[in-house]
Amino acid sequence: MSALAEILFGGLFQGSLYAMMAVGLALVWTTIGVFNFSHGVFMMLGAYIAWQLVEFGLPAAVAFPIAVVVMAGVGWILQASVVRPLIGRPNIVLVVVITTLAAGSLIENGALTIWGPRSKQIPALIDGNATIGGVGVSLHQIAIIVITPLILAALWMFLNRTRLGLALRAVAQNEDASHLVGLNVTALYGLAFAIAASLAGLAGIFMGGYRFMSPVMGSDPLLKALIVVVFGGISSISGPIFAAYLIGFFEAACSYYFGLYWTPAMLFGVLILTLMVRPEGIFASRSRGLA
Amino acid sequence: MNPILTVEGITAGYGRVTVLHDISMDAGRFGNVGLFGPNGHGKTTLLRAISGLLRPKSGRILFDGQDITGLSARAIVGTGLIHVPQGNRLFPDLSIADCMALGAYSPRARPHEAENREKVIRLFPKLAERWRQRVRTLSGGERQMVSIGTALMSDPRLLILDEPTLGLAPKIKDELCASVMDISRGGVPLIVVEQDIEFLLELTQQLYLVNHGAVATEIKPGESLDHGEIMSMYFGH
Ligand SMILES: Nc1ncnc2c1ncn2[C@@H]1O[C@H](COP(=O)(O)OP(=O)(O)O)[C@@H](O)[C@H]1O
Ligand SMILES: [Mg+2]
Numbered sequence: 359m360s361a362l363a364e365i366l367f368g369g370l371f372q373g374s375l376y377a378m379m380a381v382g383l384a385l386v387w388t389t390i391g392v393f394n395f396s397h398g399v400f401m402m403l404g405a406y407i408a409w410q411l412v413e414f415g416l417p418a419a420v421a422f423p424i425a426v427v428v429m430a431g432v433g434w435i436l437q438a439s440v441v442r443p444l445i446g447r448p449n450i451v452l453v454v455v456i457t458t459l460a461a462g463s464l465i466e467n468g469a470l471t472i473w474g475p476r477s478k479q480i481p482a483l484i485d486g487n488a489t490i491g492g493v494g495v496s497l498h499q500i501a502i503i504v505i506t507p508l509i510l511a512a513l514w515m516f517l518n519r520t521r522l523g524l525a526l527r528a529v530a531q532n533e534d535a536s537h538l539v540g541l542n543v544t545a546l547y548g549l550a551f552a553i554a555a556s557l558a559g560l561a562g563i564f565m566g567g568y569r570f571m572s573p574v575m576g577s578d579p580l581l582k583a584l585i586v587v588v589f590g591g592i593s594s595i596s597g598p599i600f601a602a603y604l605i606g607f608f609e610a611a612c613s614y615y616f617g618l619y620w621t622p623a624m625l626f627g628v629l630i631l632t633l634m635v636r637p638e639g640i641f642a643s644r645s646r647g648l649a
Numbered sequence: 650m651n652p653i654l655t656v657e658g659i660t661a662g663y664g665r666v667t668v669l670h671d672i673s674m675d676a677g678r679f680g681n682v683g684l685f686g687p688n689g690h691g692k693t694t695l696l697r698a699i700s701g702l703l704r705p706k707s708g709r710i711l712f713d714g715q716d717i718t719g720l721s722a723r724a725i726v727g728t729g730l731i732h733v734p735q736g737n738r739l740f741p742d743l744s745i746a747d748c749m750a751l752g753a754y755s756p757r758a759r760p761h762e763a764e765n766r767e768k769v770i771r772l773f774p775k776l777a778e779r780w781r782q783r784v785r786t787l788s789g790g791e792r793q794m795v796s797i798g799t800a801l802m803s804d805p806r807l808l809i810l811d812e813p814t815l816g817l818a819p820k821i822k823d824e825l826c827a828s829v830m831d832i833s834r835g836g837v838p839l840i841v842v843e844q845d846i847e848f849l850l851e852l853t854q855q856l857y858l859v860n861h862g863a864v865a866t867e868i869k870p871g872e873s874l875d876h877g878e879i880m881s882m883y884f885g886h
Binding site: 521524525527528531532534535536537538539540541542543 | 700701702721722723726727731732733734738739740741742743747750751752754755758799800803
């Protein structure tokens with residue numbers, strides 16, 4: 359019983375964080391067709407901004423939303439400065455890998471300069487612990503498990519039930535046709551980046567509430583998000599969401615039965631097998647588009 | 650009548666390659682306008698320059714007296730100049746309903762969304778049957794109907810069609826031609842690029858032969874030529 363509870367809980371928790379990160383990466387890929395390698399840095403920055411606001415004396419309930427909104431602005435600015443000028447280039451995917459990596463490393467070093475290397479922590483969403491099915495868990499982690507699906511559902515509703523969401527899905531599929539129905543393609547690109555950065559920032563706030571923060575805290579989550587997105591299929595946002603939870607459960611089961619040491623190797627094994635059998639990802643249809 | 654669209658000496662191309670060489674034309678003086686000519690001579694490029702997808706290197710484009718040269722495609726859609734691109738690639742994973750909603754995206758078209766949707770369904774009843782179906786699952790003819798329907802949702806004051814019958818089976822093609830004639834009778838002026846000269850002669854009153862990125866010949870009403878003469882112009886160059 360407690361084994362199952364532990365795997366279930368660990369899977370849901372890790373899956374939530376992976377999903378939150380991966381969805382932003384997928385959103386940017388499907389709308390703009392580029393990989394954002396500063397996505398992990400967005401996560402870090404969101405956490406540090408939240409920490410700073412709490413330091414200034416703001417209550418977490420105010421500081422966290424402000425940090426998320428600020429991250430939307432950061433995402434927009436980054437898009438306008440290192441992505442938009444390159445759109446239309448034939449080798450845009452590779453060029454943007456480099457520009458976003460460069461921007462990310464700048465921001466990372468900036469964070470190091472401003473906030474120093476010493477580890478920090480931000481308040482948990484909810485303080486306290488509980489025991490479920492014989493497993494001791496923090497209420498912070500339970501909150502993440504509950505809030506993440508709500509946010510992802512809200513994102514899904516936004517993309518599928520609003521006209522602006524429809525416009526984002528359209529840009530993902532055909533840029534010329536989007537221009538010809540009068541969509542503001544540039545603004546939609548900015549919006550995709552802003553949403554992605556907000557979600558990454560929120561993931562950072564989640565993480566900073568149970569683990570020590572450092573300026574490089576985003577690099578491992580970025581790697582995981584890339585794995586999730588490759589595994590789930592890059593062409594939609596529902597694929598990566600399912601894949602995130604699947605990988606979360608897989609990791610939880612592996613580390614329970616084989617130990618933490620073997621988990622990354624087994625994960626990569628599964629990933630390589632998946633790519634050999636289904637290069638487009640397990641949940642992907644063979645097209646690019648948000649759904 | 651005054652022209653609704655005037656193209657004055659447009660030079661445009663892709664990168665260092667110039668495709669359009671100082672091309673001039675106008676539309677709306679006599680009715681619908683047809684463009685024809687061999688493939689790869691710049692018809693599509695001209696339409697892309699008109700609708701703002703491509704920024705001309707020089708020249709001027711006036712729509713209804715307003716200088717629209719260099720405006721964004723979105724701003725041009727906002728004036729009511731609507732372009733249906735060649736090849737009906739559209740939005741493959743959106744439904745017909747989604748496409749129609751996108752067609753009515755501009756603030757100009759939004760208030761007329763319901764009535765325009767009625768019009769589209771009256772013109773293309775087939776689309777109503779497949780309203781929630783993804784565009785990629787439709788036939789070529791149906792996709793072309795969605796393309797044109799989307800443009801009608803934008804409440805066009807001038808409608809540009811780039812090879813609307815390209816690649817369609819003869820029967821489907823005839824149906825589509827009839828629908829385009831209907832749109833014209835409904836009072837929307839057209840600029841149509843088409844390989845089918847018979848269709849152009851029936852639909853339009855003014856023809857341009859586009860060759861090497863310039864107008865080789867303009868045919869105005871009263872100078873109407875027969876099919877054979879046009880064919881010889883077509884291949885004579
Ligand atoms: N995106 C593009 N990039 C570079 N050259 C292009 C592009 N599109 C068209 N061309 C070139 O421009 C010329 C005119 O093409 P186009 O306007 O499509 O002709 P048409 O519509 O008359 O067949 C052709 O030589 C074509 O190869
Ligand atoms: Mg063409």
